[in-house]
Amino acid sequence: MPANKTYDVIVVGCGSVGNPTAYHLAEAGMKVLVLDRRPAAGQGDNKAAIGGVRATHSDPGKISTCLESIDIISNWEEKHGFDVGWKSGGYCLPVYDESIEKSLKDLIPYQKKFGLDIKWVGPEEIQEIVPGVNPVGLRGGTYSPGDGQVSSILLPVAFQREAMKHGAEYRFNEKVIGYLKEGDRVTGVKTDKGSYSAEWVVLAAGADAAEHSELLGIDIPVTPDSHEAGISAPIEHFLEPLVVDLRPGPEGKTANFYFGQNREGQIIFCYTPKELFIGTNRESISEFLPVLAGRMITLIPSFKNLLIRRIWRGCYPMTPDGIPIIDFAKGLEGLILAVGMCGQGLMLGPGAGKNIASMIVNGKHCIPDEAQNCFRYDRDYKGKEALK
Numbered sequence: 609m610p611a612n613k614t615y616d617v618i619v620v621g622c623g624s625v626g627n628p629t630a631y632h633l634a635e636a637g638m639k640v641l642v643l644d645r646r647p648a649a650g651q652g653d654n655k656a657a658i659g660g661v662r663a664t665h666s667d668p669g670k671i672s673t674c675l676e677s678i679d680i681i682s683n684w685e686e687k688h689g690f691d692v693g694w695k696s697g698g699y700c701l702p703v704y705d706e707s708i709e710k711s712l713k714d715l716i717p718y719q720k721k722f723g724l725d726i727k728w729v730g731p732e733e734i735q736e737i738v739p740g741v742n743p744v745g746l747r748g749g750t751y752s753p754g755d756g757q758v759s760s761i762l763l764p765v766a767f768q769r770e771a772m773k774h775g776a777e778y779r780f781n782e783k784v785i786g787y788l789k790e791g792d793r794v795t796g797v798k799t800d801k802g803s804y805s806a807e808w809v810v811l812a813a814g815a816d817a818a819e820h821s822e823l824l825g826i827d828i829p830v831t832p833d834s835h836e837a838g839i840s841a842p843i844e845h846f847l848e849p850l851v852v853d854l855r856p857g858p859e860g861k862t863a864n865f866y867f868g869q870n871r872e873g874q875i876i877f878c879y880t881p882k883e884l885f886i887g888t889n890r891e892s893i894s895e896f897l898p899v900l901a902g903r904m905i906t907l908i909p910s911f912k913n914l915l916i917r918r919i920w921r922g923c924y925p926m927t928p929d930g931i932p933i934i935d936f937a938k939g940l941e942g943l944i945l946a947v948g949m950c951g952q953g954l955m956l957g958p959g960a961g962k963n964i965a966s967m968i969v970n971g972k973h974c975i976p977d978e979a980q981n982c983f984r985y986d987r988d989y990k991g992k993e994a995l996k
């Protein structure tokens with residue numbers, strides 16, 4: 609079928625990564641088309657995110673990319689006059705366990721090497737940073753003040769508005785069902801409504817990425833697993849940072865859990881189940897709230913009076929090693945993979961989008977080589993990211 613329109617770049621997926629990518633490309637003067645099977649920007653797993661934005665990772669790729677994201681998000685309102693709900697309260701990881709203390713302390717020099725502002729603080733300071741935190745057995749923790757929170761509802765609107773000002777076209781309710789190819793080159797996409805050609809295609813299809821393996825004839829190692837989150841009614845503002853408790857839960861069902869207080873005063877929270885729920889089931893399950901409530905009250909006893917307003921479920925698009933793939937698709941010219949964002953797509957998206965735009969416009973990534981190497985498509989996927 610002949611393509612009915614030609615672009616410089618087609619972005620498949622208008623989520624946490626595709627939408628900022630479109631913005632950076634359009635800002636650089638590219639003619640961009642964004643396609644999404646859903647009805648609006650950020651309606652995939654983007655809107656499931658609780659808004660945490662940290663450069664506190666163990667992997668140089670994620671640290672460098674998220675530092676870029678923080679720079680973009682924290683300056684967005686000043687630059688574009690649009691409030692994205694940014695709150696710069698940092699991230700705090702209170703520690704009660706000797707082995708967790710050791711692993712976090714061991715990471716600090718490495719994190720600093722890639723530009724992260726992070727320090728180990730004693731138990732008294734943790735109690736100032738996280739008022740009301742349970743002091744029994746508290747050993748101290750890490751604090752990275754440059755991290756923060758953003759609204760996963762406002763951010764997609766912000767990126768789409770600016771991208772459109774620079775001429776980007778958005779087509780919603782339109783599903784990519786195939787790719788146009790000439791030999792080993794991807795030359796466009798076929799959708800359920802037509803076909804479009806382009807110099808470049810960026811695949812940013814989130815939890816659906818693996819479905820494109822067959823369409824493209826390459827293996828895309830992304831497996832979604834589902835996670836639940838919730839939000840309370842607003843309470844008086846008392847908490848600045850987003851807090852992560854890395855301990856496994858006493859009930860045997862949870863790994864880490866994390867929460868913060870958004871600008872509206874609501875407590876927003878999430879946990880990682882010990883046994884992952886592989887697949888794309890987005891139905892809430894009954895065990896989430898009782899289990900999570902137990903953990904929250906143990907860490908901050910005054911949460912016993914919290915009124916929970918809503919819970920929801922979404923997917924982490926996981927790679928085997930917990931690190932995204934942001935790379936040229938070797939063997940297929942004209943295609944960039946921007947998939948496997950795991951539990952950090954919202955925070956990675958703005959920086960990843962800037963990097964992808966640089967790969968297309970300048971032919972080269974804009975983060976350090978050591979960081980970019982982490983995102984290679986042809987790596988062995990045997991590593992493990994400690995703070996995924």
Ligand SMILES: Cc1cc2nc3c(=O)[nH]c(=O)nc-3n(C[C@H](O)[C@H](O)[C@H](O)COP(=O)(O)OP(=O)(O)OC[C@H]3O[C@@H](n4cnc5c(N)ncnc54)[C@H](O)[C@@H]3O)c2cc1C
Pocket residue numbers: 620621622623624625626643644645646650651652653654655656657658659660661782783784785812813814815816817834835836837878920921922923924925946947948949950951952953954955956
């Ligand atoms: C409970 C929970 C809490 C989370 N909290 C955080 C957090 O605090 N911070 C953080 O950074 N991350 C968080 N995440 C993770 C984050 O939500 C994901 O990593 C991120 O949304 C993935 O971004 P993405 O762009 O890859 O996918 P998405 O945002 O899902 O975008 C992919 C888009 O591609 C579209 N698409 C797929 N296939 C096609 C096709 N064939 N044709 C057209 N369109 C297509 C989809 O409709 C979708 O809109 C959380 C996730 C969950 C579930």
